Amino acid sequence: MDHIARTPKQIGAILQRRRRTLKLTQNQLRSRVKLRQATVSKLEAGEPGTRLDTVFGLLGALGLELVVRPRTSSSAQDIEDIF
Numbered sequence: 711m712d713h714i715a716r717t718p719k720q721i722g723a724i725l726q727r728r729r730r731t732l733k734l735t736q737n738q739l740r741s742r743v744k745l746r747q748a749t750v751s752k753l754e755a756g757e758p759g760t761r762l763d764t765v766f767g768l769l770g771a772l773g774l775e776l777v778v779r780p781r782t783s784s785s786a787q788d789i790e791d792i793f
Contacts, residue, residue: 714782719756721765726754728772743767 715721729739736750745764753760753768769775 712777716781717756718758718760722754722756725768725772725774728774729754732772739768739771742771 713720713724715724729736736747736754740747740750743764745767749760749764750768753764766776
């Protein structure tokens with residue numbers, strides 16, 4: 711299933727949902743990508759300022775990939791309502 715994210719909070723929610731679907735703890739995930747558990751927590755909470763290589767590392771560890779496409783006409787709030 712595709713997910714649309716336009717904010718750090720939305721990306722964090724997608725990552726958290728996938729981690730839980732895979733039945734992984736934050737600590738198990740962080741050990742896969744050699745990060746601190748606090749970094750995983752901050753990313754899942756949508757705190758801005760995460761390095762792109764960190765995001766891509768977590769995406770890969772969760773079996774996800776980033777797809778870039780033209781933006782739809784839905785607002786960020788419409789997308790937020792999905793979560």
